[in-house]
Every structure is written in C-alpha cells, then in structure tokens.
Amino acid sequence: MQQIAAADRSRRVSWNTADTRPGEQFAYYREAICQAFMNLTPEPPATPGFIARVETVGLGDGAVNRVNFPEHVVRRSAADIAASSRRCYYLNLKLAGRCRIQQAGREVSLSPGQVGIFDSGRRFALLHDRGPALQVASFWVPAEALDERLPSAPEVAPARVSDDAFVGHLITETAQVLNNSALRATDADNARLFGVLLDLVALSLSRSGRQGVAESAGLADATWLALRRAVDRRLREPGLGVAAIATAIGISERYVHKLFERAGTTFASHVMDRRLDGAARDLRDPAIAARAIGDIAFDWGFSDLSHFTRRFRHRFGCTPRDWRRG
Known part of the structure; x- marks a missing residue:
C-alpha cells in the first residue's frame, strides 16, 4: 500500500482497528501504518486480535503520526525501501512504553519523553515493548527538509536527540507542543513550528562538528520561544x-x-x-x-x-x- 500523498496531509486521517473483526485487525493496522508512514512490515502477534489506533495530521510538508498499539515488532525491509517513491526521516517522541530502534548496527532505546531519529532509506527494526499499552508521536520528515539544514552529504545515524546537552530539552518541548496542538493550531502555525523543530534537530545532529554553535543567536531564539x-x-x-x-x-x-x-x-x-x-x-x-x-x-x-x-x-x-x- 502506498503512502498518503503530500497533498492529502493537510487534513486529519485516522484508523481504528476496534471497528473491524478480531481476525482482520492486524491486517487493517498494517495497511494503516503503511498509509501513514511508508511501506513497512509489522510482525503479527501470536494471539488473535490487535487493538490499535493510527492518526495522521499534516504539518506543512510533513506530518505527525500518533499511534496507540500493543507490543509488537515493525521492520522496514529492502523490498519496502525499493517500493517507496520517497525517502524520509522518522522523529519519534515516545509517549508510553518503550521502543528499541535497531539500524545500521546500532540500537537506540526510547522511553516516555525521549525523542529519537532514524532514516527510512535504510533497513530498521522497531521493537515496541514494555506494554501492554504503547503510544508514540512519530513525525514524518521529508528527507530534503532536514538534509538542506545539514552539512553536505549527510548520513543520519539513529540517535536519541533529546539527550543533547544544549538543545535536547528544546527538541522535546517543541515536539510535545506540536503533538498536543496540531489539531487546534492553524496550518501556517503548524508549518512554522515544524520548521523550528527541524532547525533544532539539525543543530543537534551537526553540533559535534561545530562546537560553540550552541551559543549562537539561533539557539537563543529557540530557547526564548520555549521559555515563553x-x-x-x-x-x-x-x-x-x-x-x-x-x-x-x-x-x-x-x-x-x-x-x-x-x-x-x-x-x-x-x-x-x-x-x-x-x-x-x-x-x-x-x-x-x-x-x-x-x-x-x-x-x-x-x-x-x-x-x-x-x-x-x-x-x-x-x-x-x-x-x-x-
């Protein structure tokens, strides 16, 4: 199933497996996350029934996908990557439970309140555990929107950007505000705040090669925004x-x-x-x-x-x- 077109992301779309029969719930969930994210391969649970809810809300060129689900594993295979017409980054704000992100030989664990990033252009596995009720707000970030904010030829490895000593708290704060207000704010305000979030993430990812940038005017402006x-x-x-x-x-x-x-x-x-x-x-x-x-x-x-x-x-x-x- 193909991902939702960018033109359709300005509106809210939601799916709820509770509206389907237990034997069809996991298949419906699989279709929903492929629509909201990109081609993915979730592994079916051992027991029948899979109560989950997926909601996507547009944020300019990106989106926030809010997902509630039980424990399970989601993979992105080489076939999934080949079947996708676009590349993106996933910026995940963990809300409940725990998730382990495995990609490129690395593992990053996310607990509630932490934010991690990984690349849709490479295979990965998401191990959602520590349930039974898990929840994540996953920001769908067009690759070009973040790449243009980074040094040339970026290679984004999976990382927990909320740990950044200088801007981690700002990343978490901005992600939480976006998730909480996406349906109430105007499209223009959502797009602007989404841009602020990407600026902060780009600052975190590139800061190791540019020590001292944390004291720049851009960081002061972002901190002032979080303060207000x-x-x-x-x-x-x-x-x-x-x-x-x-x-x-x-x-x-x-x-x-x-x-x-x-x-x-x-x-x-x-x-x-x-x-x-x-x-x-x-x-x-x-x-x-x-x-x-x-x-x-x-x-x-x-x-x-x-x-x-x-x-x-x-x-x-x-x-x-x-x-x-x-």
Whole structure:
C-alpha cells in the first residue's frame, strides 16, 4: 500500500482497528501504518486480535503520526525501501512504553519523553515493548527538509536527540507542543513550528562538528520561544516564579532573566502582561458574561482583587467593569 500523498496531509486521517473483526485487525493496522508512514512490515502477534489506533495530521510538508498499539515488532525491509517513491526521516517522541530502534548496527532505546531519529532509506527494526499499552508521536520528515539544514552529504545515524546537552530539552518541548496542538493550531502555525523543530534537530545532529554553535543567536531564539511557551502554560498558577520556569525547560534562573532582558522586559512584567491580556479576553467573552470579575481574576493567578483592578486600569485605561461593559 502506498503512502498518503503530500497533498492529502493537510487534513486529519485516522484508523481504528476496534471497528473491524478480531481476525482482520492486524491486517487493517498494517495497511494503516503503511498509509501513514511508508511501506513497512509489522510482525503479527501470536494471539488473535490487535487493538490499535493510527492518526495522521499534516504539518506543512510533513506530518505527525500518533499511534496507540500493543507490543509488537515493525521492520522496514529492502523490498519496502525499493517500493517507496520517497525517502524520509522518522522523529519519534515516545509517549508510553518503550521502543528499541535497531539500524545500521546500532540500537537506540526510547522511553516516555525521549525523542529519537532514524532514516527510512535504510533497513530498521522497531521493537515496541514494555506494554501492554504503547503510544508514540512519530513525525514524518521529508528527507530534503532536514538534509538542506545539514552539512553536505549527510548520513543520519539513529540517535536519541533529546539527550543533547544544549538543545535536547528544546527538541522535546517543541515536539510535545506540536503533538498536543496540531489539531487546534492553524496550518501556517503548524508549518512554522515544524520548521523550528527541524532547525533544532539539525543543530543537534551537526553540533559535534561545530562546537560553540550552541551559543549562537539561533539557539537563543529557540530557547526564548520555549521559555515563553512554558510561561504561557503556567500563567494561571498563583505565585509562578522564575525558578519553576527555569527548571521546566532546563536552563538557569540567570539565563531566564538574561533572555527577558534581551527582549526589553522582565519576567515579572511579562507574566503580568500576559495574565492581564488573558483576563481582558475573558471579560469580553459572552459565554462567561455571568462570571464574577473576581473569579476571572483568580483564574488568571491574581490573589488580590484590588491589586488586579489597579494593574488592569494601568494597562487598559479603565476598570475591569468598564472594560466588560465596553
């Protein structure tokens, strides 16, 4: 079965073996992963029945394939490679269980939260174990999209890129955001963030030959992006501080302050502005028009209503009540 055409990847496609009879479930799963990925040869389990779910969502020229399945082995043979019209890389974010990637005489193990890469142009085996319920978010990366970001004549060996001391945490963070928001974000935002992910992976793969590039402006920009996303996810937490955010993305508190200084602001000012913006949106939301202003303020991490009102007036030039009426 041939892979989904690139033109069809802008839409969501899903398969669920629970909708078929037990004796046909594994065959249906095999067809689904060949559609979502490329020609693959999964090995059938010893027992009948195979409950699995496959979903693919477009990310510009690439895609994220989310797969839930029981323990089994997937191989890509020489015949599979010959039958495929394109070459790609698989960038796997492990979500549940464990997977061992075997390719070119190497073995890389992925546990939940780790990200690994391997090449569809060479034979491989994926040993999915430590179940019974396993889950992976596998990013389908057109080979040319990553190759153009790497030195000439790249040869990408299987690697756990999330281990990179400088950008590993950024790769994991970006992959998780893409996986979680792919269906909610616009096509343009998905494509841009997918490009950021590829830039980070390319930086990791080529960094060994370019020591010092971790301090480049490109890395600082990527860290700044991860920093703002981490703040946005925790805006509603009362008492949110620099230490918690620094720990979340794996950088020092001093570097957090330095990045905000470069942006012409401070951590406290950024958090305050983002909270006030969120409260302002909620105050204008007709769906929650009956909610008390104090409740909305508390939802956005404010613990004192009079303090919230003063800051709101300073930012928007009116009280929260007048803003809601407007």
